[in-house]
Amino acid sequence: MGIEDRKQREREGMQELILDAAKTLFVERGFEATSMRAIAEKIEYSPATIYLYYKDKNALIQDLHSEGFMRMNRDMGVLQLVRDPLERLIAMGRAYVQFSLENPDYYELMFIMHKPMQGLEKPEEWKMGALTFESLIEVVKECQALGRFVGKEPLQLSFLIWSCVHGICALKCCRRIEIIQTIPHEVLIKDALDYFSDFLTRL
Amino acid sequence: MGIEDRKQREREGMQELILDAAKTLFVERGFEATSMRAIAEKIEYSPATIYLYYKDKNALIQDLHSEGFMRMNRDMGVLQLVRDPLERLIAMGRAYVQFSLENPDYYELMFIMHKPMQGLEKPEEWKMGALTFESLIEVVKECQALGRFVGKEPLQLSFLIWSCVHGICALKCCRRIEIIQTIPHEVLIKDALDYFSDFLTRL
DNA sequence: CAATTTACTGAACACTGTTCATACATTTGT
DNA sequence: ACAAATGTATGAACAGTGTTCAGTAAATTG
Numbered sequence A, B: 001m002g003i004e005d006r007k008q009r010e011r012e013g014m015q016e017l018i019l020d021a022a023k024t025l026f027v028e029r030g031f032e033a034t035s036m037r038a039i040a041e042k043i044e045y046s047p048a049t050i051y052l053y054y055k056d057k058n059a060l061i062q063d064l065h066s067e068g069f070m071r072m073n074r075d076m077g078v079l080q081l082v083r084d085p086l087e088r089l090i091a092m093g094r095a096y097v098q099f100s101l102e103n104p105d106y107y108e109l110m111f112i113m114h115k116p117m118q119g120l121e122k123p124e125e126w127k128m129g130a131l132t133f134e135s136l137i138e139v140v141k142e143c144q145a146l147g148r149f150v151g152k153e154p155l156q157l158s159f160l161i162w163s164c165v166h167g168i169c170a171l172k173c174c175r176r177i178e179i180i181q182t183i184p185h186e187v188l189i190k191d192a193l194d195y196f197s198d199f200l201t202r203l
Numbered sequence C: 001c002a003a004t005t006t007a008c009t010g011a012a013c014a015c016t017g018t019t020c021a022t023a024c025a026t027t028t029g030t
Numbered sequence D: 001a002c003a004a005a006t007g008t009a010t011g012a013a014c015a016g017t018g019t020t021c022a023g024t025a026a027a028t029t030g
Helices: A002-029 A036-042 A047-053 A057-081 A085-102 A104-111 A123-145 A154-173 A185-202 B002-029 B036-043 B047-053 B057-081 B085-102 B104-111 B123-145 B154-173 B185-202
Strands: none
Touching: A002 A036, A002 A047, A002 A057, A036 A047, A057 A085, A057 A104, A057 A123, A085 A104, A085 A123, A085 A154, A085 A185, A104 A154, A123 A154, A154 A185, A154 B154, A154 B185, A185 B154, B002 B036, B002 B047, B002 B057, B036 B047, B057 B085, B057 B104, B057 B123, B085 B104, B085 B123, B085 B154, B085 B185, B104 B154, B123 B154, B154 B185
C-alpha cells in the first residue's frame, strides 16, 4: 500500500525537520541553552508535537550523535585508499583532528558530552564509534607487520594514539588550550600534529 | 575591632559550609543534577541565602574550580624533588592521570566542563592552571638541556604531552573508553601510560 | 531603650522538560 | 456518502530549575 509508505515518508520528513532545527539551534546557542520550546517555535509546531517523533531531548541528541559518526566515517573513508599503513595512520590522526575543528559541536556530542552516553547501553548506535576504533587497531597491526611498534600491544597502543589526538581536540574544544596565549592555536595544533607524526614515524 | 573580624570569620564559615555541601552533592549526583534548592536544604537555609554569599551557581563552580587546582598543585608539588628531569616529567604525567582517576569530579570541572570557563576572562583564578603548564614546559626544557627532544619547540612539545595525558583522562572521564570492553580499563590506562613513558624515554 | 544596619526568608518570576485530555483531520468500513 | 475509528496536533498543566526582591526578624549601634 502506497499510503503507508507516504505516512512513513511524512514521518521521516517531520523527524528530519525537527532534527535540522535542533542542530541549527544547538550550533548557534549551544546545547543546554536550546530548549524544546525554541525548537518547536523554529519549526512552527507546538512543543508537544516534538514528543510524537522523539521520545525526549536525549533521543534528539542521540540521533545527532549517530549522525556525527556517519559524517566522520564518511570523511575518513577515503583514507582507506592510502597504501602505506603508517602514512594512513598519520592521515587518520590529522583527519580526526580536522573533523573536530570543522565540527566542534558534533565532536563534543560524540566524544565529550555525558548526555548521549547515559541510557545508551546498547552499542547499536555506539557501534559506529567502535568500528572506527577497530580500523585504528587494524592500521596499527599493519604497521607492526611492517616492523614498526615492536613489542607493543596493538589495542593499548591504539588507545594511546587515540588519547593523543583526542587530547588535542578536547583541549581545543573545551577551550583549555586558551591558557596558552603566546602563539596562535592553529599553529600550536599544527605543530603538535607534526611532532605526533614525527614520533610515530620514529618508533 | 574584633567584632568585624568575627563577622568576616562567620562569613567565610558560611561560604565554606555552602561550598562543602555543594561539593558533596556535586560528587554524589553530578553537576547539573544538583539544584540550588538541594544545596540550601542540605545546609538548612533558604535558597535565597546562598545568593548572599555566592553571586550565582557559576560562582560556586568557579570556587571549586580553583580548589581543584590547589589540590592538584599540592599533590604534584612533591615531584619537584625528583632530580632527573625525564623521571620527573614521567612522574608528572602519572600523577596527573592519577589525580583525574581519584578526583574525576574535580577533573571534569578543571578541564572539561564549559561552565567554569565562561565569564572567567580573568586568568586570576585560571592562572593556577597556567602555572602548572609552565612547570611542564620547564621540565621539558630541562630534558632538552640534557640532550633529549632535540629540535623540538618546548611549548609545542609540552602541549602534545599534555594532550596525551589529558586524552587518557578525558576518554575515561567522559566514558568513551567504554567502547573498549576486551580488557579492564585500569590495565588499559596503566599500559598506555607505560608506553607513553617508554616513548618519552626513547626520544 | 530607640534607631539603624545586617541576615535571612517566602513568595514570586521566567524559564525548563514532559505529559495528557481535548480537538481536529484523515483514513477506514459499511 | 456517511459514520466509526484511527492518527496527528495542541493548550494547559505539572513539577522542576536559577534567580530576584520586598519584607521580616535579629544583631549592632548611638
